[in-house]
Amino acid sequence: MDAERVVIAVADGRVPDVTAARWVTQCALSRICGSCAESLGRPVAFLGTPEEVARNAFHLPPMHVDCADALRRTPDADPTWALVRTAGFEFVRPAREDLDRHPRFEPNSLL
């Protein structure tokens, strides 16, 4: 997945870069949906490529299940995206030695 290019529209129609570190961090800590910016529910949904699913490390912010599902159906969506449900997640900031320099999410209680 090209983490730099994925964008989605939030509730008011603006289109922020959903993978921008600032937005991802805000979603992670404020516990808000990366798509609609409203408070997250339970379960939390993540969209990820097969590689991300295999690593259990996602780059797109947490979302409502419905929002993630809707995003998956947009024309710009990556056709390989899988939707993963979890009760909780770890937010991991990149370390200096990490090849992957984007903040990432590690679901900790897959459903």
Add this chain to the structure above:
Amino acid sequence: MAISDVKEYTHLTEEEVEQIGRELDAIRTEIEESRGAKDAAYINRLIKVQRGLAAAGRVTLLASSATGKAKKPAWVAGAALLGVAKILENMEIGHNVMHGQWDWMNDPEIHSSNWEWDTAQPAEQWKHSHNYIHHQFTNVLGYDNDIGYGILRMAREQKWHPVYIGQPIYNALLASLFQWGVALHDLDLERIRKGQKDPKEMKRQLRQIARKGRNQILKDYVVYPALSGKGWKWTLTANMTANLMRNLWAYVIIFCGHFPDGAMHFTEEEIEDETRSEWYLRQILGAANFEGGPLLHIMSGNLGFQIEHHLFPDLPSNRYADIAVRVRALCEKYDIPYTIGPLHRQYGQALRTIIKLSLPNKMTSSDQPEPPTPARDRKRRSDAERPPRRQELGGWMRSAS
């Protein structure tokens, strides 16, 4: 960047900073892998105790309104029970649940997305102002609204203004009315004063606060007193006392977390390039712990382990005591300041700062301890030299331009 200042302050090499990060990562991984039934039992037990205390308090107050003889002792007992219940609910339960510390349990109720706490601030706004703004921009001047809650001057780098002479009075008011101060926290009073707040977002937040505040007032000052019949005044004053107890206690604990001598402020304009290890270091240097027994730590939401809480805000709070032993050893190993002291001393230092900084810098001296090794120019800047405040402060990303 201030994080470079941190490295200058601690005189650590880049490799040492990364090694500290790796050691802290190892602690985190160990806790994540070992959390389980015992931890779940802890939070479930605590919620039961808290609800038991709240129920006992309500029953005591109802009974006291019906009896003539033991009215005063029952009032004292009822108010105290309620006050303790509110403290537990806000500090050890609500605050930590909303950090997502217990999300891994997949409990439908004990989850960061569902918990609404017994205080005037809506949970949604708390998760933005505290979890994001305060924990991401910890002690960064101009970013972290917890530095003085928008009304107090808590760092010498903040420009002095004659209005700060009244600071000791504002402080007393903030402490007494703390839940209402917190309720307004996410509005970001400074941006409103400067006309920078999006009016639409402000209205949305105000409506939310008004709804939550109204419900709190109805519960504590209308419904429960009404249920007490003729003894409504006793119940009303007991509820007021319980809220005051909680307000004062929460205020003291929160002010002990970042304002004792030794907890540093930062002035960086951009922290997004910070590595995980550098972020860890900033959390250690910007927070302060206090000492005490297990009961004190539970009553303070385990925020006496403020350093550990800032390092690992989403790990279960009942693990902070064990983590603290290892974090302190790590700090000693690398000669990193680890700020800790008894509660009364930590609060005393915070109070002294409040009083001192009500005056211009030239009339007072700094109480910050010298760094463990000779400090270089930290390039601290005045308010005028600092960059503009972050756009998303006090509002959701969707309201930012």
